[in-house]
Amino acid sequence: GGARTGRGRRASFSRTTAGHLARLARAGVRGARPENWYAITALSDGGPAFAEDEPITISPSQVEAFTTCGLRWLLASAVGAQEGGPNEYSTMGKVVHAVAEMAGADDGVDEVHVAQRLDEIWKDLEFRSSWYSEKQREQAARMVDKFLAWHRDNPNEVVALEESFKVDLGRVVIKGRIDRAERDDQGRAVIIDIKTSSTAVPKDELARHPQLGVYQYAVMLGAFERHGLIEPGGAKLIQVGKAAFTAKAREQEQPPPAEDADPEWPKRLVEIVATGMAGDVFQARANDKCRTCPVRSCCPVHDEGGQVGD
Ligand code: SF4
Structure with missing residues (x-):
């Protein structure tokens, strides 16, 4: 119908452009034709990624991705550009x-x-x-082995494993999956995310780690109420890959929002990200994961992307 035309046009523009860029990136092309740079510039401040009446479905990892770099998130969500390496x-x-x-x-x-x-x-x-x-x-x-040793010493009660959740906030829907939910000795929910990656989250970023924050917010919104878990008691990354200590898993804990100077921060984060995703400007933001970005070779903030000869 007519109402869908604009959105369809926008979607196909994004897909064609982003698909093209992602293919180039996958092929490892360092230099690209000037029209691609134009395209990515246009895409960076093109129309919104969501139509006005379309629900904005966000997952904890997407909140993290969008917070890290809006452009990478847009390309990844438009074409499924490979995330997470080989x-x-x-x-x-x-x-x-x-x-x-x-x-x-x-x-x-x-x-x-x-x-x-x-x-x-x-x-x-x-x-x-x-x-x-x-x-x-x-x-x-x-x-x-590291995980099992951690599991044996973990005092909390395991309540849910590999469980999906969905919280409907009206236009914004938070959808995700947790590795496990636990109950601590105060009856609060502790959400666990197991990481096999090689880099740990810097200590000073843990308190506001977006993915963990969204998990805790989901607890507050009743995502795990069926298990009697309604109050967040923190969320943890369990690092078992190279980011772990040599001999054991490394726990990286985010305290409950109630213990933060701004207990409302996860709520605000979700609002900011949802507004940003539905907006019409997608910012490429240099960050420490640019190295592994599938669209780096096409990225306007990097030298190999920014310098286009005539
Ligand atoms: S290279 Fe970095 S700044 Fe550019 S799109 Fe990728 S993550 Fe964003």
């Missing part, structure tokens, strides 16, 4: 998460059982070479 990396994440879920579900789980499960999962995977597979297998086993 496939083996995300496969590793999936393996560790699968084992972690099993460990959480079964209190009496023993290490032999977990090792067997890891072997089973491994057999289902395809790797480039057996050498590579062997290396990755060792790395996954180390991560799993």
Whole structure:
């Protein structure tokens, strides 16, 4: 219908342009044709990514992505430009998460059982070479060991594992999935996110870590009420990859919003991000993850992107 025409045109403009850029980026093209730079400039301050009546669905990781760089978020959400590095990396994440879920579900789980499960999962995977597979297998086993040691010492009660949630705020809908929810000794919810990445979150950024903040906000909004969890008691990243300590998992904890100087910060964050996503300016913001950005070669804030010869 007529009402959808503008949105359709906008969507196809975004998709074509962003798709083109993402393909170039994937092909590792460092220099690109000037029309692409024009295109990305146009895209940076083009029309809104959401039509006026369209619900704005955001996930905790998207809030984080948008906060980090609006342009990368836009391109990733328009064309699904590869996030998180090559496939083996995300496969590793999936393996560790699968084992972690099993460990959480079964209190009496023993290490032999977990090792067997890891072997089973491994057999289902395809790797480039057996050498590579062997290396990755060792790395996954180390991560799993760290996770299990952390799990054994963790005093909280595990309440939910790999659970999806949805909170409807009217136009804004928060949708996400948690690795696990726990109940602490005060009956509060502690949301756990397992990370297999190689970089830890800088200490001074933890208190306002967007993804953890949105989890805690979701708790406040009743996302886990069915488990009797209504008050956030903090959220934690459990680092088991290279960002962990050598011998054990590293816990990175965000305190409950009630303990923050501004207890309303997660609410405000969601509002700012939702408004930004629905807006018409998408800012490319240099950040420490630019290195791994799939659209870096097309990015106007980087030299290889900004300098376009005539
Ligand atoms: S290279 Fe950096 S600034 Fe440019 S789009 Fe990617 S994340 Fe944003």
